[in-house]
Amino acid sequence: MIWIRFILIQNRAGKTRLAKWYMQFDDDEKQKLIEEVHAVVTVRDAKHTNFVEFRNFKIIYRRYAGLYFCICVDVNDNNLAYLEAIHNFVEVLNEYFHNVCELDLVFNFYKVYTVVDEMFLAGEIRETSQTKVLKQLLMLQSLE
């Protein structure tokens, strides 16, 4: 029903930095998925594709330093479109946090969720224009 099933950000050790679910899973299932994703993604070689089959979905992932950004989508989806959506997202984070690093995401994880909600909604890529996303984020930021 939904294109994106979940978005996960994990570090190499498997610590969750962000987990956004667009499908209904119970808590145990979520933890199981997180562990499984970590297991399938971290073993992969840098020379491998950025795609991996996962149950009856596929995971598009991209590694930035020690962080894995993973999007779980339908098998028939356009891989590169999501791969670039990840990159677009990271570019926004980089702009928003001024040279983003893992610690920014760790300590401001709730802000990262806001960024996700601005860019992905209802399991779809909602907003791709970086300027528009940042404008909205800064507007929300100014409230604080």
Added chain:
Amino acid sequence: MSDIVEKTLTALPGLFLQNQSASGPAAAKASFSSRLGGLVRGITALTSKHEEEKLIQQELSNLKATVSAPTTTLKMMKECMVRLIYCEMLGYDASFGYIHAIKLAQQGNLLEKRVGYLAVSLFLHESHELLLLLVNTVVKDLQSTNLVEVCMALTIVSQIFPREMIPAVLPLIEDKLQHSKEIIRRKAVLALYKFYLIAPNQVQHIHIKFRKALCDRDVGVMAASLHIYLRMIKENSSAYKDLTGSFVTILKQVVGGKLPIDFNYHSVPAPWLQIQLLRILGLLGKDDQRTSELMYDVLDESLRRAELNHNVTYAILFECVHTVYSIYPKSELLEKAAKCIGKFVLSPKINLKYLGLKALTYVIQQDPTLALQHQMTIIECLDHPDPIIKRETLELLYRITNAQNITVIVQKMLEYLHQSKEEYIIVNLVGKIAELAEKYAPDNAWFVQTMNAVFSVGGDVMHPDIPNNFLRVLAEGFDDETENQQLRLYAVQSYFTLLDVENVFYPQRFLQVMSWVDASLSFLDGFVAEELSQGAAPYKPHHQRQEEKLSQEKVLSFEPYGLSFSSSGFSGRQSPAGISLGSDISGNSTETGLKETNSLKLEGIKKLWGKEGYLPKKESKTGDETEALPVPQENIIMENVDQIITKNDQSQALTQSKEEKEKQLLASSLFVGLGSESTINLLGKADTLSHKFRRKSKVKETKSGQTTTAQNMTCSSFSSSSNVTYEEDYYLDHLQDRGDKEVKKFSLNSELLDSESLTELPLVEKISNCRLSTPSLFADNNMEVFHPPQSTAASVANEISLAASLLEETTEHMHSDLMEVCNNETISVSSYKIWKDECLLMVWSVFNKSASELKSANLEIAPAENFKITEQPGCCLPVIEAESTKNFQYSVQMEKPFTEGNLSGFINYQVMDTHSVQLEFSVNLSLLDFIRPLKISTEDFGKLWLSFANDVKQNVKMSESQAALPSTLKALQQELRLHVVDIIGNEGLLACQLLPSIPCLLHFRVHGDMLALWFRSSCSTLPDYLLYQCQKVRAWIDPQVPVPIPCFHPGLTRAFKAECFVSVFLSSRCKKHGKSGGDLVSKDSESPGHLCIVYPETQS
């Protein structure tokens, strides 16, 4: 969140690092005012999961106390909520806070509300009961004049909203479609999209408003509406055809760069929007020429514009190719799209290569020639280290499977299947294998074996249709009734073999299938009776019949690799002798005639496993034939062939590497039938007939057709440097060999094949001692045999009387001489081996010499490493009467290949309730006890050959080049139980299997005075062992030739290596003394004691 916290967090990296090196808790107190920061930092500093759990549980109990305390302010609550989110994200249960999150969203100020909504969206799912409590808050916020509040409400609605409450908010959201701020309109469209997903009929009445959104002046709103349209068009494309023009116009504007620069991503205009539009166009244009015509221009432009070398450009191209192939075809566009796929496939970037494969998989049904062009890349991808690439390649192969390439493709699929653990992949693959096997199985044996593999791997998880269909095939069968019987028999037999193996657990489903088939064994009785009454020969096991059939067919096996000569002009000749004579004569008479035969033969070999097998000729042929199609494939083909050639030129020097050749071999067997007749094949594949065993004859027909055309092309102007070089090599090679070998070949053929058809009885070492009869009682009935008392009861005499009571059907089992292994005054234990087709049956015959009854007689065989020993039923009575014999049988299987091993055991019994006596014994087993001929056709040989990864090669010098090949093959056939598959010119093909079913293929080639031995097997060590055995035989034939040391595989046992050294050592010694080396080698190598002495010496 306060500014102080904000600043502290920004300064964190430095503090954090400092903290890790210094002592933790002390520094924590000093530097953190934020409790969230403290929590996060505290967790990060911990090393073990256990510590983390302790800390978080403590944190959670604190939080629980805080949130439920009446004094807690909303500000504090907000802070607690963030910490709760963090704990929940790490997988801890924070459900006590859910209700407080809803309260916070309801009561808090803007900031607090935001955290409340965030927490709710993360904590709850759309069917959570607490969510109902949020509806009022959402309604209130939607009506707010504050834009941020409206935004927050719309965001939560697009994420989670209870379906039954949609009517409560729908009018409010509809209103927002007219809101002045585009961000509100955008989010409102998304919320409606969400409603469409969860309750499509609730938003039916506002379809007109979606159209308004599509025409919104804001690009973001329009883009958001595309999500809804994509869904709606997917469900019912005909209702939205009128919008095609609008979508095309929008795409034109986007591609043309008319959008605000804000939407550019790496200078590509709104790539995701383009992809979305392309997808919609693909759905609209499917099977609709008129609609498709509207979009040809814009698709062409998209393909043209997307030239920037960036991932996102490729994302658009990929979608565009997909669309071009989805809509009503236009040749120009298809041509461009095909070129695009080529770019993907040949890209050095692995992601693009993968997508290239994916695209090929998608277009293969429409355009099989495209796969032909990229066959070498596909072959490479088959062994790619990235499993997803392998999988996609298999998916591609699955779609081009036909009766000719099925065995190779299914073999590849099974290989992958055995490596995968993912349930989804297993379910998917076994389904495909079962489907293909049912459609294209080349013969019954293959079908049953493949299905056995499917059931044993996927039995527990597979779709129930698979066993059902399989049983239906067994039950209903085909038109040919004998075929049915054969199939069922084969299935039953294979199950017996499988069930004989101990300690293997088969999935429940598999056992069900087996028992179903077993239960229906009664159908055989009727069949047997009926046939017998009609004067049929008595029952013979399947393998025997197969054998007979094969020996009858042998006369025909002059055809190289199972190909017919019909195309060559020899078709009129009836006898194979005529054929051989003909070619023989031409070989000696004129150059032209010679060439004809030669090239003819070459083509035949080439087809399946010859050294070329490359398909460019076929391609050009395909191009010619498909000209009539709307797609001008010829151009594409030529271009791509050029590409391949250039690639070859670059990547290779003048000679092709060995792997390259092998890949081409594989390519030829995989892509066979994909050329001109591919359309037929693909159509055939699409039909719904579920069991369609294509018989070989059909395949041959097509093939001989191909041979003719291929032959015509031999001298065509195809020019790839590498190929030409190679071809020349091959011709030279062949010319060189031809002279005397041609003559030799035919005499050899007749000699060997004669001997084979007469005595297709592979013998083992002790051939002279063997009897051609077996007490069938042991083999089949498992009954005890009681003999009348004999005065001087010698066990040998007893055995003779046993031999007299044979049943016909087991006479083909070879067995060794009865050999006494131990005795005392009361009993004599003898043993012999029965080399059954499916196992080695060891029989211990215990003869009671005394005049009294023996009680509690029990024979036990000690478990031995490398052997799987299974007691055969039939020796349940623990009593041996006076002067009678009792037999104990054990079937023995080798678990992993090695040269020799010992089976030891003991017998104990009681005489007249007195004492118990125990006698020990042992017997020696050799690898050869487990080698059986593998009776396959030349065609199957070719296929199997390609599918095996483990090979061993060895060149040995021969002393007498003329007679060496036939005599060697003959000796091997007899000594090692090898099956001579075919002899073609100076090459001999042999096949055998190590029980239960490890095949090994042997290829012998005489070149001058060199004999090139080439072994291939699915088992890594078997080739080495067999090579060694062959060399032993050779040494026996020709004592002048030293036994070379086999190349040692790391998996070989130490004892085996030692044995090799011994034999080398011995043969060199024998040479010195002028004695025949072979005798010594075979004798001495059997004594394991010898090995220990020599091994360390030779090693140093």
